[in-house]
Amino acid sequence: MKAVLCRRFGLPEDLTIEDIPSPVVGPGEVKIAVKAAGLNFPDVLIVQGLYQLKPTFPFSPGLEIAGDVLEVGEGVEHVAVGQRVMGIVNYGGFAEEVLVPAGMVIPMPDNMPYEHGAIFPIVYGTSHIALSHRAQLQAGETLLVLGAAGGVGLTAVELGKLMGANVIACASTREKLALAEQYQADHLINYIKEDLRDAVKDATNGHYADVIYDPVGGALFDEAIRCVAWEGRYLVIGFASGRIPELPTNRVLLKNSSLVGMFWGAYAVNDPAVMVRSLDILLGWYAEGRLVPHISATYPLEQAAVALTAMMNRQTMGKMVLRIS
Incomplete structure (x- = not known):
């Protein structure tokens, strides 16, 4: 089978495409013939x-896949050979066949x-666990989404609207903001051209944001932390900017606000x-046509x-997909 292989740490251009042996399924595992893989x-x-995870060389990148079940290992009962499934792995998804722990096959x-x-x-x-479980976002509250046209950011806009929030989308270009607007963002802020705090203040009549969703970090965090409302919740999702910011904690104290971490994979x-409850809700919404991935x-x-x-x-909006077979 073909797989994308990383033989040493480097840039994406250093990756190779090679033929490797098909993996052997073990107890509690599912072998999947991959049809598509998502990029994250x-x-x-x-x-x-x-x-934070550094696999042994050689390895394939790739965290999430979709395809057909080829084999099931001992003890696996919730899926059967031939069934269409999604799978989540720590790495290894950019390949024609992948072994996935049974609990991560949906x-x-x-x-x-x-x-x-x-x-x-x-x-x-x-985005769903962050907004519903960690931030306890309520209908009528204001949600500020940073990086609103990115993979997670766009889903936060979409889910925030579905949950009844007033959504402010923040991005760096007109094209990215236009995409967030297609997903029904109520207000648009170009943080390159506008002062973020002033723009959020104007959009909320001085109330600021009850929940801030931040997958970017870096300098944008330094600005956005000033935009949190009284008893607001600031969600730390990731650091796409490349810099992990530091916080003067008096900013949390003065507004009785909360800094809330969100690492989805840790729930597994x-x-x-x-995680199971969240995915059940999300897949139900998808089946009803209420979620439209971009x-x-x-x-x-x-x-x-x-x-x-x-x-x-950072030349992409929404998500990208590899077609495997």
């Missing part, structure tokens, strides 16, 4: 050695194409019931490096 920012980090709705399945669980799961280990580009497996480079250079 950790894929860019892991091949450079900048991610049957797909009948109306979901493979491309949607391959980009669905991580970004929608992150520490509280999987939260795919900005689709590449063949052989162009994985091109796709990862575009992501690294």
Whole structure:
């Protein structure tokens, strides 16, 4: 089978496409014939050695896939051979066949194409648990989304509206803001051209944001932390800017606000019931047509490096997909 391989830490252009043996399924595992794989920012980090997880060489990047079940290991009962499924792995998804722990294999709705399945669980799961479980977002509250046209950011806009929030989308270009507007953002802020605090103040009549969703970090965090409302919640989702910011804690104290971390993958280990409930809700909404994933580009497996480079250079909106077979 073909796979994208990382043989040493470096840039996406250093990745190779090679034939490797088909994996052997073990107890509690599911072998999936991959039809599509989603790209996520950790894929860019892991091949450079900048991610918290550093696999043994050689390895394939890729966190989420969709395809057909080829084999099930001992003890696996919730899926069967031939079934259409989504799968989540720590790495290894950019390959024609992948072994996935049974608990991370999710049957797909009948109306979901493979491309949607391959980009669905991580970004929608992150935003849903962040907004509903961690921030306790309520209908009528104001949600400020940074990086609003990115993979997770756009789902936060979409879910925030579905949950009844007043959504302010923040992005760096007119094109990105236009995409957020298509997903029904109520207010648009170009943080390159506008003062973020003044713009949020104007959009909320001086109330500021009850919940701030931040997958960017860096200098944008330094500005956005000043935009949190009284008893507001600031969600730390990630650091796409490349810099992990530091916080003068008096800013949290003065507004009785909360800084709330959100690492979706940790729920699989520490509280999987939260993840299961969330995905059940999300897949129900998808089946009802209430969620519409945005795919900005689709590449063949052989162009994985091109796709990862575009992501690294922040040239994408929504999600990108690799078609594997």
